[in-house]
Amino acid sequence: MSEGRIRIATASLAGCFGCHMSLLDIDERLFELIERVEFDRTPLTDIKHCGPCDIGLIEGGVCNAENVEVLRAFRRNCKILVAVGACAVTGGLPAQRNHLDIGACLQEVYLTEPSLSNGQIPNDPELPLPLDKVHPIHEVVKVDYFIPGCPPSADAIWKVLSDLIAGRTPRLTQGLIQYD
Amino acid sequence: MNTFQLDGEEIPFEPGQTVIQAALAAGHYIPHLCYHPEFVPHGSCRLCTVRADGRPTAACTLPAQPGLKVESETEELNDLRRTLVQMLFAEGNHFCPSCEKSGNCVLQALGYDLGVLTAGFRHFFLDRPVDASHPDILLDFNRCVLCKLCVRASEEVDGKGVFSLAGRGIQRRLIVSAESGRLADTDVAVTDKAVEVCPVGVILRKRVGFRVPIGRRRYDLRPIRAQALEDAPRRPEHRHE
Numbered sequence: 001m002s003e004g005r006i007r008i009a010t011a012s013l014a015g016c017f018g019c020h021m022s023l024l025d026i027d028e029r030l031f032e033l034i035e036r037v038e039f040d041r042t043p044l045t046d047i048k049h050c051g052p053c054d055i056g057l058i059e060g061g062v063c064n065a066e067n068v069e070v071l072r073a074f075r076r077n078c079k080i081l082v083a084v085g086a087c088a089v090t091g092g093l094p095a096q097r098n099h100l101d102i103g104a105c106l107q108e109v110y111l112t113e114p115s116l117s118n119g120q121i122p123n124d125p126e127l128p129l130p131l132d133k134v135h136p137i138h139e140v141v142k143v144d145y146f147i148p149g150c151p152p153s154a155d156a157i158w159k160v161l162s163d164l165i166a167g168r169t170p171r172l173t174q175g176l177i178q179y180d
Numbered sequence: 181m182n183t184f185q186l187d188g189e190e191i192p193f194e195p196g197q198t199v200i201q202a203a204l205a206a207g208h209y210i211p212h213l214c215y216h217p218e219f220v221p222h223g224s225c226r227l228c229t230v231r232a233d234g235r236p237t238a239a240c241t242l243p244a245q246p247g248l249k250v251e252s253e254t255e256e257l258n259d260l261r262r263t264l265v266q267m268l269f270a271e272g273n274h275f276c277p278s279c280e281k282s283g284n285c286v287l288q289a290l291g292y293d294l295g296v297l298t299a300g301f302r303h304f305f306l307d308r309p310v311d312a313s314h315p316d317i318l319l320d321f322n323r324c325v326l327c328k329l330c331v332r333a334s335e336e337v338d339g340k341g342v343f344s345l346a347g348r349g350i351q352r353r354l355i356v357s358a359e360s361g362r363l364a365d366t367d368v369a370v371t372d373k374a375v376e377v378c379p380v381g382v383i384l385r386k387r388v389g390f391r392v393p394i395g396r397r398r399y400d401l402r403p404i405r406a407q408a409l410e411d412a413p414r415r416p417e418h419r420h421e
Contacts, residue, residue, distance in 0.1 A: 086275075089298050090299060095303070136299075146298040147297070150276070174292070179288055
């Protein structure tokens with residue numbers, strides 16, 4: 001580990017990894033980034049547990065017990081926690097089930113759906129238990145900054161990251177704020 | 181000509197004009213949602229709240245008066261406006277990534293312009309089924325902000341009274357004036373002003389939603405504060421900036 005580098009961790013909770021793809025879309029700015037930072041837990045390093053970090057980027061909302069655990073570990077370890085993308089910020093697509101009963105959803109998908117034969121609701125102890133509602137991450141832990149968008153543009157992610165790395169308060173300017 | 185002050189600048193007005201009418205005509209934007217230049221002001225969304233001689237008032241219903249001192253572009257008022265936008269987002273189901281109005285939506289554009297990054301409040305996640313009964317028009321109640329523009333347009337312009345608001349307080353909701361409650365059983369037409377005027381994604385013309393791609397729409401190209409000035413009736417001397 002190099003001294004003086006900013007440590008960043010990232011995770012996708014109830015997300016689609018689209019925000020991570022958008023992070024990679026900063027293209028050649030990745031070279032600049034890698035000069036300044038060291039990655040801790042992230043799908044890019046395949047490190048499984050988050051250690052002490054400067055910045056944590058969370059994609060996706062909170063839909064199950066494992067999401068809660070990962071999110072709390074990020075909050076414990078990261079000085080600055082950023083909600084990246086519509087799902088982390090609002091619950092997003094997974095939260096579109098929130099007006100439905102979770103039991104009825106599971107029943108519909110695994111039992112009633114006509115294409116299934118001998119369907120059963122998954123019950124393996126290794127599977128994290130789903131929550132009855134999907135939550136934006138700020139309902140579970142304190143969040144320092146928000147980047148909306150589905151996904152946020154690479155420019156928006158880069159603006160916030162480069163501001164934070166430079167020690168500035170991140171500011172999304174006109175054109176970088178988008179909700180779609 | 182009579183003038184009042186808006187953020188320290190003299191704004192000319194004609195008798196009978198409201199503060200927002202005179203401000204827009206003179207090329208000064210005041211954020212607004214339920215106000216529309218073509219309709220009698222409703223004064224319900226409070227986005228256009230200004231301080232007039234120190235008192236918070238909706239600029240769309242406030243008659244312009246000589247010597248009035250109006251503050252609009254202040255951190256205090258924009259904070260208040262941000263909170264109003266956040267509450268509207270939390271109250272409805274505004275899932276922008278799947279909404280075909282995205283990029284043309286006034287609520288969204290206000291959020292962009294005011295720098296709203298999160299709804300802040302707990303989302304209600306209400307169950308509001310859509311009404312797809314009409315062959316040409318989709319009615320998605322999830323996104324209604326109760327601006328009453330469709331109600332006003334249907335009554336005043338179309339002469340039909342297809343839409344109304346029912347219930348009070350948090351129960352307030354948009355309804356369709358038909359025994360069945362279905363849009364198909366009204367005399368609404370796709371060419372109605374009520375269909376055109378919806379500022380959010382509630383009343384949608386079917387089969388045209390993605391004719392203009394996401395990213396190249398009205399408020400994707402320019403912020404609402406610039407677009408609103410272009411849309412509003414302007415005084416000739418303020419038309420080109």
